[in-house]
Amino acid sequence: MGNAQRRVTAAYEGIERAGRPEVWIGLRPEEEVRAEAKDVDARVAAGEALPLAGTLLGVKGNIDVRGLPTTAGCPSYGYEPAADAPAVAALRAAGAIVLGTTNMDQFATGLVGTRSPYGPVSSALAPERVAGGSSSGSAVAVALGFVDLALGTDTAGSGRVPAAFNGIVGLKPTRGLVSTDGVVPACASLDCVSVFARTLPEARRALALLASPVPPPRRPGPWRVAVAATAQLGELDDGWAAAYEAAQERLARAGAQLRTIDLTPFGEAAALLYEGAFVAERYTAVGEFVERGGADLDPTVARIIRAARDLPAHRLFADRERLAVLRRRAAAELGDADALLLPTAPGHPTSAQVAADPVGANTRLGRFTNSANLLDLCAVAVPAGEVAGRPFGVMLLGAAGCDERVAQVAELLEPPLRLAVVG
Amino acid sequence: MGNAQRRVTAAYEGIERAGRPEVWIGLRPEEEVRAEAKDVDARVAAGEALPLAGTLLGVKGNIDVRGLPTTAGCPSYGYEPAADAPAVAALRAAGAIVLGTTNMDQFATGLVGTRSPYGPVSSALAPERVAGGSSSGSAVAVALGFVDLALGTDTAGSGRVPAAFNGIVGLKPTRGLVSTDGVVPACASLDCVSVFARTLPEARRALALLASPVPPPRRPGPWRVAVAATAQLGELDDGWAAAYEAAQERLARAGAQLRTIDLTPFGEAAALLYEGAFVAERYTAVGEFVERGGADLDPTVARIIRAARDLPAHRLFADRERLAVLRRRAAAELGDADALLLPTAPGHPTSAQVAADPVGANTRLGRFTNSANLLDLCAVAVPAGEVAGRPFGVMLLGAAGCDERVAQVAELLEPPLRLAVVG
Numbered sequence: 001m002g003n004a005q006r007r008v009t010a011a012y013e014g015i016e017r018a019g020r021p022e023v024w025i026g027l028r029p030e031e032e033v034r035a036e037a038k039d040v041d042a043r044v045a046a047g048e049a050l051p052l053a054g055t056l057l058g059v060k061g062n063i064d065v066r067g068l069p070t071t072a073g074c075p076s077y078g079y080e081p082a083a084d085a086p087a088v089a090a091l092r093a094a095g096a097i098v099l100g101t102t103n104m105d106q107f108a109t110g111l112v113g114t115r116s117p118y119g120p121v122s123s124a125l126a127p128e129r130v131a132g133g134s135s136s137g138s139a140v141a142v143a144l145g146f147v148d149l150a151l152g153t154d155t156a157g158s159g160r161v162p163a164a165f166n167g168i169v170g171l172k173p174t175r176g177l178v179s180t181d182g183v184v185p186a187c188a189s190l191d192c193v194s195v196f197a198r199t200l201p202e203a204r205r206a207l208a209l210l211a212s213p214v215p216p217p218r219r220p221g222p223w224r225v226a227v228a229a230t231a232q233l234g235e236l237d238d239g240w241a242a243a244y245e246a247a248q249e250r251l252a253r254a255g256a257q258l259r260t261i262d263l264t265p266f267g268e269a270a271a272l273l274y275e276g277a278f279v280a281e282r283y284t285a286v287g288e289f290v291e292r293g294g295a296d297l298d299p300t301v302a303r304i305i306r307a308a309r310d311l312p313a314h315r316l317f318a319d320r321e322r323l324a325v326l327r328r329r330a331a332a333e334l335g336d337a338d339a340l341l342l343p344t345a346p347g348h349p350t351s352a353q354v355a356a357d358p359v360g361a362n363t364r365l366g367r368f369t370n371s372a373n374l375l376d377l378c379a380v381a382v383p384a385g386e387v388a389g390r391p392f393g394v395m396l397l398g399a400a401g402c403d404e405r406v407a408q409v410a411e412l413l414e415p416p417l418r419l420a421v422v423g
Numbered sequence: 424m425g426n427a428q429r430r431v432t433a434a435y436e437g438i439e440r441a442g443r444p445e446v447w448i449g450l451r452p453e454e455e456v457r458a459e460a461k462d463v464d465a466r467v468a469a470g471e472a473l474p475l476a477g478t479l480l481g482v483k484g485n486i487d488v489r490g491l492p493t494t495a496g497c498p499s500y501g502y503e504p505a506a507d508a509p510a511v512a513a514l515r516a517a518g519a520i521v522l523g524t525t526n527m528d529q530f531a532t533g534l535v536g537t538r539s540p541y542g543p544v545s546s547a548l549a550p551e552r553v554a555g556g557s558s559s560g561s562a563v564a565v566a567l568g569f570v571d572l573a574l575g576t577d578t579a580g581s582g583r584v585p586a587a588f589n590g591i592v593g594l595k596p597t598r599g600l601v602s603t604d605g606v607v608p609a610c611a612s613l614d615c616v617s618v619f620a621r622t623l624p625e626a627r628r629a630l631a632l633l634a635s636p637v638p639p640p641r642r643p644g645p646w647r648v649a650v651a652a653t654a655q656l657g658e659l660d661d662g663w664a665a666a667y668e669a670a671q672e673r674l675a676r677a678g679a680q681l682r683t684i685d686l687t688p689f690g691e692a693a694a695l696l697y698e699g700a701f702v703a704e705r706y707t708a709v710g711e712f713v714e715r716g717g718a719d720l721d722p723t724v725a726r727i728i729r730a731a732r733d734l735p736a737h738r739l740f741a742d743r744e745r746l747a748v749l750r751r752r753a754a755a756e757l758g759d760a761d762a763l764l765l766p767t768a769p770g771h772p773t774s775a776q777v778a779a780d781p782v783g784a785n786t787r788l789g790r791f792t793n794s795a796n797l798l799d800l801c802a803v804a805v806p807a808g809e810v811a812g813r814p815f816g817v818m819l820l821g822a823a824g825c826d827e828r829v830a831q832v833a834e835l836l837e838p839p840l841r842l843a844v845v846g
Contacts, residue, residue, distance in 0.1 A: 188744070280736030284744075287737055309735060313703030314710055316736040321611070321707075 002041025004054035004097060008034050011056050011099060015146050022119035023137045023146065025061040026068040027100035040095050050095030051209065057096040058141040058150035059088055060134075061104050063193065064182035072184040073106035073116045073134075076294045077286070085182025087151055087193045087210055094209050099147055102137025106298040107286050108153055108186035109305065110134050111161045111345075111365040112354050115298040122351060124166045126390045129350050132162035132365070134186075135194065139166045142196045149206050150196040155186045156273055157345075157369025159194025160381035164344035164393025170381040171195040171203040171407065174400045175373050177211040187281035190273075190373040200382060200414060204407050213378075213403045219336050223256040223409050225396075226337035232263045234367060237347030239387040244343045247384045247394045247413060251341065254412035259337065265329035266340075270370035272323060274363060277316035278374070283308040300358045323374055330375050331399075339396040339409040342368045344381045348390060368395060378403045382410045425464025427477035427520060431457050434479050434522060438569050445542035446560045446569065448484040449491040450523035463518050473518030474632065480519040481564040481573035482511055483557075484527050486616065487605035495607040496529035496539045496557075499717045500709070508605025510574055510616045510633055517632050522570055525560025529721040530709050531576055531609035532728065533557050534584045534768075534788040535777050538721040545774060547589045549813045552773050555585035555788070557609075558617065562589045565619045572629050573619040578609045579696055580768075580792025582617025583804035587767035587816025593804040594618040594626040594830065597823045598796050600634040610704035613796040623805060623837060627830050636801075636826045642759050646679040646832050648819075649760040655686045657790060660770030662810040667766045670807045670817045670836060674764065677835035682760065688752035689763075693793035695746060697786060700739035701797070706731040723781045746797055753798050754822075762819040762832040765791045767804045771813060791818060801826045805833045 001009075012030045021027075037054065044053045059065050062072040064081030065088055071078040084092060092098065105115040113136030114120035121136035123129045124143035131140050135152030139162030142150045152159040154172040163170025171194060178193040185191055193210070197203035227248050230241045252258050272278065282305050283290075290297060290305045334340060345365050354361045372379045377397045384394040394413070398406035424432075435453045444450075460477065467476045482488050485495040487504030488511055494501040507515060515521065528538040536559030537543035544559035546552045547566035554563050558575025562585030565573045575582040577595040586593025594617060601616040608614055616633070620626035650671050653664045675681050695701065705728050706713075713720060713728045757763060768788050777784045795802045800820045807817040817836070821829035 189740070277736040281740040283735075283737035284740040309737060311736040312706075312732060313700040313734040313736045313739040314706035314732060316739050317612070317704040317707040 002038070002045065004037035004040040005034055007054050007056060008037040008097060011146055018144055018146070020140065020144065022103055022121050023140050023144070025071055025073070025101045025103050025118055025137065028068065028098070033097060033099060037097055040097060051205065052091060053095035055096045055149055056147040057091055057098045058100065058102045058138050058147040059098055060138045060150070060152045061101040062108055062153060062184040063088060063151055065098055065101055068101050070184060072108065073104045073118065073298070074294070075117065075296050077289055081182060083182070086179040088182070090209050091149070091206060096149065102135070102141055102150060104136055105134035105158070106301040107184065107282065107305065108134040108155060108158055109282060109301045110362055111157055112358070112362050113162060114351060114354050115301050117296040117298065120351060123348070126348070129348050129390070130165065130354050132165035132345070134158040135162050135196070139163055139168060139170070139196050142166070142198060143168050148197065149202060152194040152196055153183060153186065154192045154194040155190050155373060156366045159192065159196070160369050160379060160395055161345050161365050163196060163381040165348055165391065167383045167391035167393070169197050169200050169203045169383070171207055172372065172379040173207060173211060173403050174213055174378040175376055177213055177403065185281070185285040187278060188285060189281060190278070192373065200380070200407060200411055203380070204404070207403060213401045215401045215405055216399060218338060218405065223412070224337045225251050225256045225258050225409060226261040226334055226340040227258050228263045228342060229260050233343065234346060236343065237387070240343055240347060240392060243385055243387050243392040244394065248341060251412050256409065256412060261333040261337070261340070265326045265333060266371045266375070269323060269326045269330065269374045270367060272319055272326070273370040273374055274366065276319040277311040278319060279304070280308045280311040280316065327375055330371070334399065338402070339398045339406045342395050342397065344368060344393040344395040372397055376400045378406055380407050380410045382413055384413055425461070425468065427460035427463040428457055430477050430479060431460040431520060434569055441567055441569070443563065443567065445526055445544050446563050446567070448494055448496070448524045448526050448541050448560065451491065451521065456520060456522060460520055463520060474628065475514060476518035478519045478572055479570040480514055480521045481523065481525045481561050481570040482521055483561045483573070483575045484524040485531055485576060485607040486511060486574055488521055488524055491524050493607060495531065496527045496541065496721070497717070498540065498719050500712055504605060506605070509602040511605070513632050514572070514629060519572065525558070525564055525573060527559055528557035528581070529724040530607065530705065530728065531557040531578060531581055532705060532724045533785055534580050535785050536585060537774060537777050538724050540719040540721065543774060546771070549771070552771050552813070553588065553777050555588035555768070557581040558585050558619070561619050562586055562591060562593070565589070565621060566591050571620065572625060575617040575619055576606060576609065577615045577617040578613050578796060579789045582615065582619070583792050583802060583818055584768050584788050586619060586804040588771055588814065590806045590814035590816070592620050592623050592626045592806070594630055595795065595802040596630060596634060596826050597636055597801040598799055600636055600826065608704070608708040610701060611708060612704060613701070615796065623803070623830060623834055626803070627827070630826060636824045638824045638828055639822060641761060641828065646835070647760045648674050648679045648681050648832060649684040649757055649763040650681050651686045651765060652683050656766065657769060659766065660810070663766060663770060663815060666808055666810050666815040667817065671764060674835050679832065679835060684756040684763070688749045688756060689794045689798070692746060692749045692753065692797045693790060695742055695749070696793040696797055697789065699742040700734040701742060702727070703731045703734040703739065750798055757822065761825070762821045762829045765818050765820065767791060767816040767818040795820055799823045801829055803830050803833045805836055807836055
C-alpha cells in the first residue's frame, strides 16, 4: 500500500475515533477516497512529480468540489457543482486528496462557527469554546489532524479567527490573487479563498500552487513591523495584552524593527464592514433565497441577510468615499512597514457566551480582522503561544501582493509553543 | 486697447443685444472682466506665451470659479468657492478670461435645460425647442458667440446633448482624465468635466491644456468606425435616420472603414444608468440638502433625487456585476474600432413637449449618451448638418484614453454644414 493510501486509512480511523461529525458537511466514502489515493500512489511510483502527493485536504462547504453538493451551510440551498472550483482543482492537480466538505457559518455569515444547521463546531483545543468561523470545520479538521490542509474563505476574518481559536495557521491572500470562481459569494467583491495548515511552510506551499503574488518593492534593511499600543486594542481577554506584547518582543529579538502606529483608520474601516452598507452584498448573493424562507436557515444569519435588504445605495456610495480616505490613511500609517502585527481576535468566547449574545459576540471577534479586505491587505494568522492553556494567535497584515513577505515575517514567531494535536 | 479687451467689450455688447439673460447664473461685471483682459493684453505685449490669450470662457454653474458663488443651479445651495476648480485654473493660466457661470439643470440632473430656477434655456438655433442639458447655458453661450469656450460636466450626456441641440462641438473626456475637484458632484464616480467650442480644433486645444490622455495602441491601417443598424436605434425624429446614414457615408467617403455592430450592450448599460441603482449617488451628493426642502428646488429634480434615497445597496452590487458583463460585451463589439458613430440624441423636443412629460422626454434624450461613462468611453459630439432647418449632431465614442483619436475621426466630418451664429 502506497503512502497516500496509508494516510487516507489513518485519517478515516482518526476521524472515526475523534467523534466530531459536525466538522464535516460531506465526508466522502472512504473507499472512493482510497481509490483516488491509489491512483496518486501509482502516479508517484511512475515518476510523476506531485508536490502535494498524498496531502489530505478539507474544503469549506461553500467551495465547489465535484461530486459533493455545495451547500454553503444550508442544505436546501445546495447544488451539484459542475466542476471543482479552480482553487480545489489546483491542489488536486498537485496530488492533494479531498476528504470532504467542511462545516461553516451559514453563507459565510459569522465569525463564531455556531451558525449552522449541521451543528455548532467547537474549538479543537478548548471544547467549551467556539471554533471560530465562518470556516469552522476547515480549521478544526486541520487542528485535529484529520487533514493536512484545508481551504476556507475570508471576507471579514473567516480564514483567520478560526486559525487563532484552533492553534493553527490561516493564510488570507491578497484579494483577487486566488480565484473565487466556484465559491458561493458572501460579499463577492471582498471574498478571498484562504488556506489553513498546521505549519507556515505547508500553508505557503499551498498558496504558491494557487497564485504567484508580485510584491511591490521594499526598502532594503531589516524587517520593519508596525505594532499597536495596547491601549488602542480595546478590551481583550485576560492575559491577551501580555501575550500580544510577548509576540512583539519575540519579533524584536529576531531582529525586526518595531514601530507603534495609530490603529484608528484600521478600526474605522473594520466598523464600516458591518455597520455600513457593504453588508448589502450578502443580500445580492443570497437575499432572494433567504427571503423565500426555509427550515434550515440559521435564524441569526437569516436576520442579518434580511436586514441587509434595506441598506440604501446612497450610503454605499458614501461608504466607498469614506473607505477611499481610510485606505490612504491606513497606507500612510503603514508607511514602509513590511507588516502590521495584531492579535487575531480580542478574545475567545465560550459557546455559552455566543449563545447569550449571538450578534454582539460575533461582532467583537472581527475587531482586528474586518478591515483587511476593505483596505486591500493580505494577512496570515499564526499561533503565538497559549494563555490560560488555550491557544493565542496573532496576525500579520501586509500590503496587497506582499503575501510571501508577510509570511516570512510571521516565520520569525516560529516555532510557536507547541499545542497538542489530537487524532 | 489690446485684443483681449476688445473681445471682452464686443462680447458684452453681444450679450446685451441678444437678450438671453437665462444663459447665465452669474455674469461678471464688465469692468472687472475688462481689467483682467487688460492684464492679459499686457502679458502678451510683454512676450508671455499664453495659448488662450483673450479666449472668452463660460463655466457651468456647478464648477468653482473664484469670486462667484457655486450654485449648481440652486441659489440656496450656493457657496463661495475658495479657489478656481483645477479645470478653470488651467484654462485661466493659459490666458482664458471667464465671463461668468452658466445656467444648468439643477444639480446636473437632466438632459433638457429647463430644470432651473434661473429659467429654462432654449436652443440657440431653434427657440421653441430646449437647449438640452444639463450644461444648457454653457452650450448656448458658445453657440451664440458670447464665449469661445465653455466648460460643462457630463455624467449621462450633459456635455453632448446640448452640443447637438445647439450645433456646436462637445468633448467629453475619458473619465478621470480631467480633475473633477471643485465640481458639485452629480454621480461622483461617473462625472466628467467637458468642453464646448464652436469648432473641433478649439475644443481639442482646450482639452490638451486640461489633460494628456495616453491612448492604448491601435492596429495600423485606415480609421475603423463602428456603426449601428438604423433599426437598432429605436424611434428617431423625422429625418434623423437619414441624417445618421449620411454621416456614415461621409466617413466612408473620407476613407474610414465602417462595420455594423450590435448596440445591445450599449443600450443595456444606458438603461442601467437611470433605471438602476447608480442614480443613488446623486442622493449621496445632495440628498440631505434636498430633503431639507427649499423654495428654489426644481420640483422634477427634487423628486428624482428624493426617490434615489430608497434604492437598495444590494441592487447597486448587482448592477455593478451586470455592468462588468456589459463592459466586456461592449468592448468585444467595439473590437479594434477607433470609434463608434451614433446620433447624439434620438430627437430634439420642443419646450412644450418637455413640459408635458418632463421625465419621459428627458429619458429619451439619454438613449445614446448614457452608456459612455458607465462603459468607460470617451466621446465627442459634433454637428453633422441640419434636418428641417435645425441642427443634427452625431457622437463618436471611443475607448478610455482615445480622446484625441476619437476627435481625429470626428474631424472627417468637418466642415459641417455651417449654422448661423448669432451675436
